[in-house]
Amino acid sequence: MPAARLLRLPRPWRALLDAARPPGSLRGQLLRWLILPLVGLVALNAVSLYRDALDAADIAYDRSLLSSTRALAERVTVREGKVVADVPYVALDSFETDTLGRIYYKVTGLQGETVSGFEDLPPVPKGVPRSDLYPALVRFYHADYNGEPVRIAALLQPVYDDSMRGIALIQVGETLDARRALSRRILVDTLLRQALLVLAVATLVWFAVRLVLRPLMRLKHVVETRALSDLSNIDASLVHKEVRPLVDAMNGAMARMQGLIGSQRRFIADASHQLRTPLAVLKTQSELALREQDPAALRALVGAMAGTTDAAIRLANRLLTLARIEHGGDTGQSAPVCLAAVARQVGLDLALPALHKGIDLALEVREGADTRVLGQEPLLQELVSNLVDNAIRYTPAGGKVLLRVGRGESGVALEVIDSGPGIAAQDADKVFTPFYRAGATLDANPGGTGLGLAIVREIADLHRARLALGAGPDGQGLKVEVLFAAAPTES
Structure with a gap:
């Protein structure tokens, strides 16, 4: 399994950490997301440039080393049947002057004998390929000599005379002091240039972010300097279209x-x-x-x-x-509530006022029906109590009030039907306004507050129930229906 998969947190934990961590500074985040990737890219580019420069330097130094090897090969001849190398000190001095390092050489004859130079110079390792950069039969390799790393060029040089012919091996090695000095100089120069580039880009990005965030700062100033009573709209043209x-x-x-x-x-x-x-x-x-x-x-x-x-x-x-209720003062968490049980309790609580007024208060619940709704029992009790209390108050003596709870395809329905004066069609929407009282109800209940149906509407909205007013049986009285969504069945 990849390491990234092993270190990746599950989604709930990541969401929790994201929620717990504050966003912080927008300017800081923009600068981090712009500068840090840029620094990484510049670092990769610096490594690439450094390697390319080292390769170019190696090619240049190898060419110089090959030139020295060729100059030495020109002095290898055959005399009296033997391979000889005429290498004056002046030539070696010129080699050292050209390469700025110590020079070691070795000339090997046709039979593997050392003709001239340093006899213990490391031989050519097996498997070293011939260089394709030059037409000569030359191989380059690294070795250690006298405790120092050296770069050696091994050139196969044909030699011949009238009595014999063959191929001699000319090896010229140099220490890596000059190469290392050039590498350090290339590295320092590359890092300095890249650092200056990062600094210049970081400065430009900082000014760009500051310029881009200026509309947000202007919006901040507008909001901060507003009066507490000023709730007018803020001009959206102050900021970018994304904001x-x-x-x-x-x-x-x-x-x-x-x-x-x-x-x-x-x-x-x-x-x-x-x-x-x-x-x-x-x-x-x-x-x-x-x-x-x-x-x-x-x-x-x-x-x-x-x-x-x-x-x-x-x-x-x-x-x-x-x-x-209007300001979200919930009395508790929503839970499955049996609406029939609530209606039965309200009917028992208001049975005495109905009896004193001579009103026939009846409860009708279909046996075995599931009348559970998702809601808050105290508020549901307040809703049913207001509806039944209103029905009793506005129904004349000797009238009837029916409280019905049933289960249908669209949910659980609560109906309160009375034989009172009813509500005219033009007042059907107004009666839910606090303190509003329809003309037909003023005579039936002069001491009413006009808040009962307003409370019913707020509780119904809180439970996402549908509330409807209509006429009672035969067009007489009032019928109030509240339709709730049924509570989910327990598995």
Whole structure:
């Protein structure tokens, strides 16, 4: 298995590490991703240039070494049947002057005897190929001589006279001092040039990144200098088109925030207005009670004050419930909830008010039906309670309220049907607005708050349920249907 596969983390762990690691500086990341690969490429290029320069230097020094070998071969002749080499010291001095290193040579005769030079000069190793760069029969090889590395050229030189002919071997070696000095000079020159190149490119990249990021810095200044109350759109033309989706998302978020703030302001204004009425009534009643001397009348005023207080408490509780739901105040995690059980409990809780008003409150659940929905039980209980409470309040004495829960192909349906005044078609959408009350309901329940259906709508939206209003049986009364998606079956 490749090493890269062994060191690669599983996808969940990599996602966790990416999420835990902050992005850091955009300028720093751009510079790292541009400069570091560039340094790597320049390093590879420097190695390639260095090797090419060394190869060129080796070719040049080998050519010089071959020239020395050829000059020595010209002085090898045959005299009286023997191979002789006339090598004056002046020639060797010229060799050393030309190559800037120490020279060793050896001339071998036709029978392998040493004719002249250093007898212990290393022989040609087996398997060394002939050089194809030159027409001469020459071989180049490296060896160690007197504890120093040397480069040796071995040239086969034909020799002959009238009595004999054959091939002599001329070897000329030189130390690597000059080659090493040239290699160091090439390396230093290459690294210096590449370092200057990297520095120049890094400087250009730094200025380019700074220039490219200038629109982002301008956007940062615009956002920082904005007033807290300024939620207007940011001009997307301030930045590059790749960043404009981010600016558009910011504008969308500010628009939603502006709508939320406006909704909160309207809610606070409406709530303060609604709370001011019962408080004013309560203050008036308390002032009358303070001046009242008749015990019977005083008792009646205290009873009225209790009723006003109950109405104010009910209004405040519903306001708090609506505010919590509107602003995402979940009461817990979603879980499978039996809607039939919730409806049965609400029916038991509200049976007494229905009995006092003479209303026939009935619960209809098909036996064995799976009525589980995915949601939050306290909120679902609030939804059913508001619907049934509204039905009881707006249904005249002697009427009927039916609470039905069933399972269909499209999900789990909750229906609350009453025999009250109903809601006109023109008011069907408005009744979900907080504090709005339809004209037909004012006479049936003068003390209503206009928050019941608003709370129902918010809870239904939170559970992604479909809410519909319609007429009851025979076109009389009101039918409210809430359709939930069924909870997934447990495997």
